[in-house]
Each structure stands twice: as C-alpha cells, then as structure tokens.
Amino acid sequence: MSVILGLNSVPLQGYDAAAALVVDGVVVAAVEEEELCHVKRTVGLPPVQSAHEVLNIAGLTTKDVDTVAVPWVPHAMGYEDSSVEENLRRWLTGIGFRGSELQIRFIEHHVAHAWSGLSFASDVLGRRFGVLVVDCLGEATGGAAYIYDRGLKCQWHLELSSSLGIYYEAVTNYLGFNWGAEGKTMLLASYGRSHGIEMPGIPDNRFLQTLPTWTKRDSSPKHVNEAIKRKLMSEISKLHGDKLTFNRRADIAMATQEIVAERIMTYVRELTKDVDGFVLAGEVALNCAINAQIAEYCRMKGLEFVVPPPANDTGVALGAAVAAFYELSDNLQLLKQPYLGAGFTTDEIVAKIGSLGLPIKRTSYAEIASGLFKDDLICGWFEGRCEIGLKSLGKRSIIARPDSAAVRDRINVLKMRDNWCPLSPSLSAVEFERYFPNSIPSRHMLINATNFEDSKQLHGVLHVDGTTQPQVVDEAGPYLSLLSEVGSISGCEAVICTSFNRTGEPIVYSPEDAVASACAMGLDALAGDGWIVKFN
Numbered sequence: 001m002s003v004i005l006g007l008n009s010v011p012l013q014g015y016d017a018a019a020a021l022v023v024d025g026v027v028v029a030a031v032e033e034e035e036l037c038h039v040k041r042t043v044g045l046p047p048v049q050s051a052h053e054v055l056n057i058a059g060l061t062t063k064d065v066d067t068v069a070v071p072w073v074p075h076a077m078g079y080e081d082s083s084v085e086e087n088l089r090r091w092l093t094g095i096g097f098r099g100s101e102l103q104i105r106f107i108e109h110h111v112a113h114a115w116s117g118l119s120f121a122s123d124v125l126g127r128r129f130g131v132l133v134v135d136c137l138g139e140a141t142g143g144a145a146y147i148y149d150r151g152l153k154c155q156w157h158l159e160l161s162s163s164l165g166i167y168y169e170a171v172t173n174y175l176g177f178n179w180g181a182e183g184k185t186m187l188l189a190s191y192g193r194s195h196g197i198e199m200p201g202i203p204d205n206r207f208l209q210t211l212p213t214w215t216k217r218d219s220s221p222k223h224v225n226e227a228i229k230r231k232l233m234s235e236i237s238k239l240h241g242d243k244l245t246f247n248r249r250a251d252i253a254m255a256t257q258e259i260v261a262e263r264i265m266t267y268v269r270e271l272t273k274d275v276d277g278f279v280l281a282g283e284v285a286l287n288c289a290i291n292a293q294i295a296e297y298c299r300m301k302g303l304e305f306v307v308p309p310p311a312n313d314t315g316v317a318l319g320a321a322v323a324a325f326y327e328l329s330d331n332l333q334l335l336k337q338p339y340l341g342a343g344f345t346t347d348e349i350v351a352k353i354g355s356l357g358l359p360i361k362r363t364s365y366a367e368i369a370s371g372l373f374k375d376d377l378i379c380g381w382f383e384g385r386c387e388i389g390l391k392s393l394g395k396r397s398i399i400a401r402p403d404s405a406a407v408r409d410r411i412n413v414l415k416m417r418d419n420w421c422p423l424s425p426s427l428s429a430v431e432f433e434r435y436f437p438n439s440i441p442s443r444h445m446l447i448n449a450t451n452f453e454d455s456k457q458l459h460g461v462l463h464v465d466g467t468t469q470p471q472v473v474d475e476a477g478p479y480l481s482l483l484s485e486v487g488s489i490s491g492c493e494a495v496i497c498t499s500f501n502r503t504g505e506p507i508v509y510s511p512e513d514a515v516a517s518a519c520a521m522g523l524d525a526l527a528g529d530g531w532i533v534k535f536n
Helices: 048-058 081-094 109-118 164-174 182-191 221-240 246-271 288-301 313-326 346-354 365-374 405-415 429-435 456-461 478-490 511-521
Strands: 003-008 018-023 026-032 067-070 103-106 129-134 143-148 152-158 277-281 304-306 339-344 379-382 384-387 396-400 424-428 471-473 494-499 525-528 531-534
Touching: 003 048, 003 313, 018 048, 018 313, 026 048, 026 313, 048 339, 067 081, 067 313, 081 103, 103 313, 109 129, 109 143, 109 152, 109 277, 109 313, 129 246, 143 246, 164 182, 164 221, 164 246, 182 246, 182 288, 221 246, 246 288, 277 288, 288 304, 339 346, 346 511, 346 525, 346 531, 365 379, 365 478, 365 531, 379 511, 396 405, 405 456, 405 494, 424 429, 424 456, 424 478, 429 471, 456 494, 471 478, 478 494, 511 525
Parallel strands: 003 067, 026 339, 067 103, 129 277, 277 304, 379 525, 424 471
Antiparallel strands: 003 018, 018 026, 129 143, 143 152, 339 384, 379 396, 396 494, 424 494, 525 531
C-alpha cells in the first residue's frame, strides 16, 4: 500500500497550512488546518491537527505513511535541502510519525498547483492539457506554464517582476483592503465606469531554466516581493493620489482587472494550441470574472476548462501528494468532487447537537424550504463531508431565499461583510440554463455568469453589473433535494449560498462549530439532511 501525506506550511512555516492523503492513487482526504485550530489562514502555524485528521478520515495511523510530500523546494528559497529535510523529520517525529523512516519529497510549488488542478479534470490519460499557474510567488517565481502529456513539461517560469499576483495584491492594498482581500478588488471593478485609467504596466519576463538557487547572501524572494509591491503602490499613488472616492477606487480596480485579464488571455492563447483541455491554478485563478473569459474562449475551441476548488495555497498539499504519487505511477483516480474533509451522518449530527441542549427536531426538505421563504429564515446548512477550498458548496453553507435584497443585506450584516459585496446562488442545472443561457456552468462557484434580464427571482444574488458566481448543483443528494422543494414553493430552484462563517473566521467544520458560529452570528436556524434547529 502506498500512503502519501501532503503537507503545506511545514517546516518553513508560512500560511494556509493543510494536509492531504493519497492512498494507492486515490485522494481520500484533504483538510485545512484553520478549520481545526480556528485561526484564519494559520499564519505561522504548522499542519499538526490536519495531518492527523486526514489519517483519521482514512482509518489509518501515522505508522502507515511511507512518503511525505511538501509543495516547496528549499534550495530555491535560500535554504539547504538537507537541513530542511532534517528539521522536517525531527518535526514529524515530534508529532508521532516515523520521521527517520519516511521518504521526503520536495515538490516545486507551481508543480503542486498544477497537479491540484489536473486532479479535477474529467480525465488526463491519453490527453494533453495546457496548464497555467498564476499566483503571487512560488519559491522565487511569479507563475509557470506547463504542457501535460503523460507528465508535466515546464514551458517557462515568470520572474517576480512579472507576477500578476503581486500586481493585483499591490492594487488591493493601495485601495485600502487587507491582505488576502483580492476578491474585493475583483468585485469593486464591477462598479467602475471610466475606461482608460492610467496604471503601471507589467513586464512579461519569462525564463526557461530550472528554478534558481537562492543563497543567504541574496535578497530573499519574500523581500523582493515586498519591494516590488511597495514600488507599484508608490507608482499608483503618484498617478492617482491617496484620497480616493468610491468611484475612483472602482475605476482603478476595473483598470487592474482589464490589465491582468489581457495578460492572462495572452498566456491562455499560447497554451491552448494542440491540446484537449486547459487548467488554471494559483491564487489568481480565483478571479471568477477572468475565469469567465477563459471559459468562453475554451468553449469556442472545444476544450475542457478546469479550475480546482482549492486553487490557492489551500490546495498545494493535495497537489504535492498527487505529484509524488504520479512519479511512481500514472494510475491516479481523479477527483469528481471537492468534499474531502470529515463527514457526519444525520444521526451523528442530531446526537451531537441534541447533547448541547438545543431543540433539534426531525423535519422534511419541504419544511426547511418553506421556512426560507415564508419566514425569511437565514439558515446554516450542515451535512455530509466538508468541502476543501474557499467556497462553500452546499455542505458548510449559509442559505436563504435568493430573491430578496433585504435578506441579502441582513446576511452581510450578520457575516460582517461590506454591504456592497454581492452573494452567490446555488441552483439546479435547469435553472442555470434558464437564467444564464449564454454562460458556462461551474460546480465550484469559480466562473462568473451574467443574467441579462435582471430576474426578480435572483435579485438577492445579482451584482451591480448583472453577474454572479453560481454553483450548479447537478448531483443527487440532500442539497439538490432541498433545491427541488425550494422550486416547488418559489418557482426557482435556487438559494443564496455563502460560506458558513463570519468574516475573518474559518468555515465551520464540525457540528459543534456550526452551533457556535450560528449562535455567534445570530442565524435564525441551523438545518441539514432531515433535521432543523430554530433559534428564534
């Protein structure tokens, strides 16, 4: 038996700590550390709890693991590989693993991103894919391009000076948003009206060599990253000043969106010659507006388009484990869904919540759906296995009626979100075709769709420009059954679906987490497959 444990944020602790487990070519579990330690983004924290959690999910122990894969190459970050490996073995021994006996595999960061994306393709054997990774920085580069054909072949790396992630992050910081809030810049761009706003350009500096080796005498990639970002922010400030109206901020966001989209589409066109599909990964791959442009381009060329749900660094532990397995065999079972965390049966959930003294009762999908519309309930939805990635996809979600702006605004207040930020819907495939006939469906809320009719039934989930980021639910299960009952009541099989957490907090993981978060936010109810708790 081959058991490969992928770990991010160890021993060179960074952020987005996570663990994933691949057993005989099957990804059996992937968990983000923040969901267990309740610290958002886990800056400076290693994946201690998640490493054990993925083993618990698989029914294995630390003794069963034979390989540990890490999605970073130390020498490309200014460290000695042997020294980092020694520290990693010592750390693994300290948390109960056979540190001295394990095989250690260091996987290039962007290779791990690439494999996290390929893992969600419909099929890879006998097919060719163009693969583009665009993020802030890997070890010492700002992105990479590959062709997959029974293995990855690097086409080029991006120098940090050409990092689209650094550029987007610099603009995000300049606009007054916190670290990690690039999604707000994307949403703000929809309010932009003035085209042709002057912005600093982005050089297109690529190289074909292997990753450079950094020495401690050099400026570290992290320092180079910060220097580039500060320079960009200074250039933007000289162009636009430091006191901006909302509209001016929106215009700058729109200009940034256009610049980054144009560069990405240049890369997409280069990488989609003589291929069967295209994979996009890295933090910038979470830009749903740009993804919509790529999806349309791929549709015109007849190509499969893949963006993994954990497109950012939450997915590189998974990608590293998959890459390490693929070095041994191409007998890899691809992922059909992103539900890779712990799962709970209805009986387990009812027992756990009931033990907390809450008035939980058995119910029907029809009753839950009725409450959403007749009582305007804002409801935490909890069932099955937890999803991986930044999007809640019907397992750990807050749901509500999708036709009410008042309900949308109340959710934003409860979640402590900016009131100008839109929410997204989960809807059936039939409803997607009905309301977004010219758009490309996404099961993972990662492709913008446009409604040209300003439908009243989706009023609470349409952005100012008529777009939204829908999750198309097309697999049988409790969530689709709920949508069906919602359709019977409202005439539209759709609900608002947003992550089950407040801003700055991780998505809930366990039934106890769900209760605590629902009470802290002041939700009206908590429900799942055949049960409900009403708080008011």
